[in-house]
Amino acid sequence: MGMGLKGILWGAAAAALILGTSYAKAAELSFLGWEGYADDSFVKEFEATTGCKVTATYVGSNDDFAPKLAAGGGNYDIVSVSADTTGVLVAAGLVEPLDPSKLEHWNDIYDVFRKAKGINADGKIYGVPLTWGSIPLMYRTDKITETPDSYAALWDDRYKGKIALWDDKSAIYNTARLLGYDNVYSLSDEQLEAVKAKLIAEKPLLRKYWTTAGELINLYASGEVWISNTWGGYQVAELQKQGIPVKEFLPKEKADGWVDNWMIVKDSPNADCAYKYINFTTSARGQCGISTVTGYSAANPVAAKECMTPEEYKDKHQDDINYVNSLVMWEQPDRLDVYTNTWNAVKGAE
Incomplete structure (x- = not known):
C-alpha cells in the first residue's frame, strides 16, 4: 500500500515479463475492458468477415488493468483503457507502440483525443481513441x-x-x-x-x-x-x-469527462486481429454499433456522421467538441x- 508509483510500475512490468507466457491461440482476440465494446450486435459481423474470434473479459475500474495484465498479460491481446490510466500501462511496459500505417481511421479521430499525452510517448502512439463521454x-x-x-x-x-x-x-x-x-x-x-x-x-x-x-x-x-x-x-x-x-x-x-482508448498488449501473438478490431470499431459500423449499445459518443466524428441520424449526431455532441471543454477530462x-x-x-x- 505504501509503495510509490515507480515501485508499482516496476513490479507490474516484472510480473508481466515473468508470467506473460501463455498466449491466446492464433485467430483469437482476447479483450480486457469495458462493457459494450464487444457486444454480439456487431462482434458477430466482425468475426464472420475477419475470422478473428473475440473473447471478452470486463473490468469495473481503470485500476483493474495494470494488476490483471501484470498477473497474466499473455492472456489478453487488446485493452480499452481510459485516459487517466493509459500512461500507467505505457510506463510499465505492458502495452506496445502502434504502427500508424495500420490504423485506417486515425486521421479522422478528434484531434484533441489523438494528441492526448496519455497515449503518446517518445514520439510513438500507444492508443487509439474509441469513445468518449461524461460521468453524470x-x-x-x-x-x-x-x-x-x-x-x-x-x-x-x-x-x-x-x-x-x-x-x-x-x-x-x-x-x-x-x-x-x-x-x-x-x-x-x-x-x-x-x-x-x-x-x-x-x-x-x-x-x-x-x-x-x-x-x-x-x-x-x-x-x-x-x-x-x-x-x-x-x-x-x-x-x-x-x-x-x-x-x-x-x-x-x-462533471468528469473521459476518453477510452484501444491499446495492444505487449508481445500479443494476435496483433493482426487486434489491428483489425481497432479498424472495425473506429469505422462507421463499429462506432455506431458501440454507440448504440452504450450511448457513448464516438471518437471518430467522420464515421459517426455516416451512420448517425442528424438528431443523434447532435444529441451526442459530435458536432460540438467544445462540449469536451465543459467537462473536467480525466488525467493521470x-x-x-x-x-x-x-x-x-x-x-x-x-
Whole structure:
C-alpha cells in the first residue's frame, strides 16, 4: 500500500515479463475492458468477415488493468483503457507502440483525443481513441421529485440508504470539486485528507459501492438505489428499456469527462486481429454499433456522421467538441499511488 508509483510500475512490468507466457491461440482476440465494446450486435459481423474470434473479459475500474495484465498479460491481446490510466500501462511496459500505417481511421479521430499525452510517448502512439463521454449523476424521477443539480445530492440525508457510488478513485476528483478544489489531479496532502473525510462521512448514507454497469442497473430496477453517479448513457438507456424512470444530469460543479482508448498488449501473438478490431470499431459500423449499445459518443466524428441520424449526431455532441471543454477530462493524477491509497482508505474506514 505504501509503495510509490515507480515501485508499482516496476513490479507490474516484472510480473508481466515473468508470467506473460501463455498466449491466446492464433485467430483469437482476447479483450480486457469495458462493457459494450464487444457486444454480439456487431462482434458477430466482425468475426464472420475477419475470422478473428473475440473473447471478452470486463473490468469495473481503470485500476483493474495494470494488476490483471501484470498477473497474466499473455492472456489478453487488446485493452480499452481510459485516459487517466493509459500512461500507467505505457510506463510499465505492458502495452506496445502502434504502427500508424495500420490504423485506417486515425486521421479522422478528434484531434484533441489523438494528441492526448496519455497515449503518446517518445514520439510513438500507444492508443487509439474509441469513445468518449461524461460521468453524470442519475436518479429515479419517481422517487426524487425535486431536480438535483449538485454532487451534494450524494450526501443528502433524505436519500439515506438509497445512494450508490462507483467503486473508483474518480470519486476523489468530483468530491474535490464539491469542496471547491480546482486542482483535482494535483491535490495536496491536506486537500486529500479533506476529500477523504468528506467521502467517509458519506458512507452511512450509502447502499452500495457499485462496480459494474449491470450491478447498478439491478440496484435501480429493484428500488434499492435512487441516486448515484453513472457511466453516462449506457445505464440510463438500459433502465429506460425496462420502464424504470431515470434521468441524468451534469452537476453544477462540472462533471468528469473521459476518453477510452484501444491499446495492444505487449508481445500479443494476435496483433493482426487486434489491428483489425481497432479498424472495425473506429469505422462507421463499429462506432455506431458501440454507440448504440452504450450511448457513448464516438471518437471518430467522420464515421459517426455516416451512420448517425442528424438528431443523434447532435444529441451526442459530435458536432460540438467544445462540449469536451465543459467537462473536467480525466488525467493521470500527479501522485497516483497516493490517490489510490486515499480511495482504499475511504473504503476501509469504519
